[in-house]
Amino acid sequence: MEPKGFAIGGLFSQIERQKLSPPSVIVIGGGISGIAAARALSNASFRVTLLESRNRLGGRVHTDYSFGCPIDMGASWLHGVCNENSLAPLIRCLGLKLYRTSGDNSVLYDHDLESYALFGRDGHQVSQQLVIEVGETFERILKETVKVRDEHANDMSLQQAISIVLERHPHLRQEGLAYEVLQWYICRMEAWFAADVDTISLKNWDQEHVLTGGHGLMVQGYYPVIKALAEGLDIRLNHRVAKIIQRYNRVIVTVENGTTFVADAAIITVPLGVLKANTIKFEPELPEWKVSAISDLGVGNENKIALRFSTVFWPNVEVLGTVAPTSYACGYFLNLHKATGHPVLVYMAAGRFAYDIEKLSDEEAVKLVMAQLRKMLPDAAEPIQYLFSRWGTDPDSLGSYSCDLVGKPADLYERFCAPVDNLYFAGEAASVDHSGSVHGAYSSGIAAAEDCRRRLSLLHGISDLFQIVLREEMSTEVMVPLQISRM
Numbered sequence: 384m385e386p387k388g389f390a391i392g393g394l395f396s397q398i399e400r401q402k403l404s405p406p407s408v409i410v411i412g413g414g415i416s417g418i419a420a421a422r423a424l425s426n427a428s429f430r431v432t433l434l435e436s437r438n439r440l441g442g443r444v445h446t447d448y449s450f451g452c453p454i455d456m457g458a459s460w461l462h463g464v465c466n467e468n469s470l471a472p473l474i475r476c477l478g479l480k481l482y483r484t485s486g487d488n489s490v491l492y493d494h495d496l497e498s499y500a501l502f503g504r505d506g507h508q509v510s511q512q513l514v515i516e517v518g519e520t521f522e523r524i525l526k527e528t529v530k531v532r533d534e535h536a537n538d539m540s541l542q543q544a545i546s547i548v549l550e551r552h553p554h555l556r557q558e559g560l561a562y563e564v565l566q567w568y569i570c571r572m573e574a575w576f577a578a579d580v581d582t583i584s585l586k587n588w589d590q591e592h593v594l595t596g597g598h599g600l601m602v603q604g605y606y607p608v609i610k611a612l613a614e615g616l617d618i619r620l621n622h623r624v625a626k627i628i629q630r631y632n633r634v635i636v637t638v639e640n641g642t643t644f645v646a647d648a649a650i651i652t653v654p655l656g657v658l659k660a661n662t663i664k665f666e667p668e669l670p671e672w673k674v675s676a677i678s679d680l681g682v683g684n685e686n687k688i689a690l691r692f693s694t695v696f697w698p699n700v701e702v703l704g705t706v707a708p709t710s711y712a713c714g715y716f717l718n719l720h721k722a723t724g725h726p727v728l729v730y731m732a733a734g735r736f737a738y739d740i741e742k743l744s745d746e747e748a749v750k751l752v753m754a755q756l757r758k759m760l761p762d763a764a765e766p767i768q769y770l771f772s773r774w775g776t777d778p779d780s781l782g783s784y785s786c787d788l789v790g791k792p793a794d795l796y797e798r799f800c801a802p803v804d805n806l807y808f809a810g811e812a813a814s815v816d817h818s819g820s821v822h823g824a825y826s827s828g829i830a831a832a833e834d835c836r837r838r839l840s841l842l843h844g845i846s847d848l849f850q851i852v853l854r855e856e857m858s859t860e861v862m863v864p865l866q867i868s869r870m
Contacts, residue, residue, distance in 0.1 A: 405430050406839040409636050409644050411624050411663075412652035414442025415605075415821055416810045418612045419828035420650045420835075425616055427836050432644055433616055434636065436623035436653075436779050440613055443654065443780055443811075444821060446604030447770055450691045452725045453604030456772045457783075458821045460484070461601060463594020464865060469826045470608065471865060477607055480866045481599030482722035484701055498701035501567060502759040503560055509706060517557060517564040524548050524555055525589075532585050538790040541588050542581040563706035563713075570713035570733075571704075577683025577819070578786045579734040580710065587787035592816040599865075600722050605821065623779075627651075627806070628666045632842075634805055647839055648805040650831050652824075655812040656682045656781025669803060676798035679791050680812055682782035683819075684737040684775040688730040688752050689719075690766040695726050697760055703728070705755050711736055714755045728756070737783075738775050745771045784819040785812035800827065805838070807831040 406429050410421040413435030421433045439445070443457040461470060464481055474481070484498065501509040528544040549556050557565045569580050576583050622642070627649060628635040634649040653663065658677045668674075697703060697718060704715035711734075719727040730752040732740050740748050749769050756763045774783045800813035809831035810824055817823025839845075 404843075406648070406843050406845075407431075407646040408835060408839070409434060409634060409646040409649040410652065411627075411636065411649060412442065412654075412810070413437070413440045413613075413618060413620070414652060414654075414810065414824060415444050415609060415612070416813075416824040416828035416831075417442075417650070417652035418609060418616070419825045420652065420809055420832040421616050421618075422612045423829050423832035424836060427832075429836065429839070430646075431617060432646070433618045434622040434624055434638060434644065435618060435620050438620050440618065440620070441606065441609045443774065443783065444605045444609060445772075446606035447689075449770065450689070450725070450727065450768055452723065452727070453606065454689050454719070454727065454729070454770060455601060455604045456687050456689065456770055457774070458605055459600055460821075461599045462817075462820045462822065463596050464599040465594055465596030466865075468594055468596070468822050469829070470822045473608055473611065475865055477611055478866065479607055480602040482602050483597050483599050484722070486597040499704060500698045500700045500702070500759075501564060501704045501706055503563065503706055504758070506758050506761065508759075509560065509564060513561060514564060517561050518568060520555055520557065521565060521568045527552065527555070528585060529589070535585075538584055538586040540581045540789050541583040541585050542579075544585045545580070560706070563708055566708060566710045567704055567706040567713040567715075570710040571715065573710060574685060574715075574731055574733040576786050577685040577733050577737070577783045578681065582681065582734075582786075582788060584787040584789045584791060586789075587791070590787075591818070594817075594822075602723050624653075624663055626664045626666065629804060629806065632805065647842075648807065648835050650807040650809055650828075650835060652809045652828060652831075654682075654780045654782065654810065655680055655785050657779065660781055662778070672798050673801070673803055676795055679788065679795055680799060681786040681788035681791075683734065683784055683786040685731065685733040685783045686737045686740060686772045686774060687770075688732075688740075688748055688772075689770040690728045690730070690749070690752070691768040692726045692728070692764055693767050694764065695720050696762065696764060697728065703756075703759055705758055714752070716752075716756065730755070741773050741776050745769070786819070800831070802831075802834060805835075807835050 408424050408429055408431050410417045410431060410433040413433055417433060418440065421431045424431045445457040447454045447456050461468060461481060464483060499514055501514055503509055524545055527548040531544045531547050573579055622638045624636055625639050626637040634646050636644045636649060699721055701718055701721050702715050703718060705713060707713045715731055717729040717731060719725055719729060748771055774780050796815040800808050809827040811818055811820060814823030814827045
């Protein structure tokens with residue numbers, strides 16, 4: 384039997400070998416998922432290189448400071464203001480403030496009914512009573528669509544299901560101004576999915592696991608979270624990956640300028656839209672089960688036009704909206720002044736309209752949304768600055784976030800996030816329960832890093848006793864409450 388001292392000595396020599404040659408991982412994509420994966424692996428003493436195609440970190444999390452205040456042109460909410468949210472420890476630790484825009488029971492998920500000022504095409508404000516009544520009717524219609532789903536084996540679009548409900552229950556139909564308000568509610572729902580109601584899956588529209596605690600706007604923007612996670616990592620900006628080769632248990636990654644990186648594994652966190660476009664070549668090609676998962680997942684589009692004004696001339700509500708005979712023609716502005724104190728309105732466009740608005744120049748797009756604003760508020764001033772996101776045509780995103788298309792296979796998300804040997808996949812689209820959210824992307828990155836760490840540790844003979852993962856590091860922090868306001 385070996386003496387105890389020898390066994391311990393052998394163990395320490397194993398640790399020394401680990402220090403000499405720790406496993407290496409390339410993380411592709413510097414959004415929150417990629418940064419979370421790189422952070423977790425770096426904390427576990429792996430050699431990590433993160434390659435990001437843009438000249439900035441964050442991906443579809445993009446806080447712009449050109450207005451003199453933080454404006455999130457991509458993700459801006461924490462969906463689920465509660466301790467169960469995987470980002471809560473980090474947000475608490477950084478002391479970031481949240482502005483709660485809804486409780487748990489909001490029909491439109493991220494805003495409560497009383498926070499709207501809606502206007503008709505004639506410029507007159509719709510009564511709050513009518514807004515609330517139509518909102519409650521919309522909730523009843525959506526509940527009835529669940530019965531339609533239970534009766535049909537095959538999937539259909541949510542629009543088709545709503546049509547069936549209205550045929551069965553004529554008393555739920557709306558006329559005149561009420562009908563236009565209903566279209567506005569549908570427009571808001573399309574914004575949640577970043578897709579049109581005729582493409583949203585009846586089978587899956589309400590299956591997302593929405594955390595409790597309502598929804599909070601990140602008052603200081605999301606960039607402080609990105610910055611904290613990225614600190615000290617080996618990050619290469621302006622490195623657009625062109626090719627990924629798997630050979631002899633190694634991964635060879637080539638970027639557009641021809642530079643090559645070699646590692647034991649890679650974690651791919653590029654947006655789903657980029658994977659769909661086949662801009663990254665794989666050798667050997669990805670297996671059919673993976674290719675079909677990428678193909679079958681939908682990508683939605685949502686854009687923002689942020690407008691900064693010299694003075695505040697609008698009502699003190701969270702959302703200003705225009706109603707119309709179709710959801711496509713409806714519009715709405717988020718009032719950042721109420722949440723942050725800055726004189727900024729953000730126009731939101733989703734689905735087909737989000738793609739159509741990208742066909743316009745910045746000036747044309749601003750003129751279009753200002754025309755909508757002046758229908759509501761004829762004396763609206765000209766903006767002194769503006770910003771326009773173009774997520775649908777941005778080659779580094781090609782869409783905003785994933786969505787469930789009609790008739791998708793049940794195992795789609797599982798196949799999308801499953802590894803292919805030493806290639807791991809992460810990102811919001813790889814989150815089974817929280818796709819389309821920042822915390823879903825973050826958790827997905829941590830999960831992929833943990834899978835990768837476990838496999839490489841096994842191959843390299845590294846004991847779990849000497850691993851430090853992000854989750855363990857976070858669990859030692861002092862619990863401080865989330866900072867939430869509601870003005």
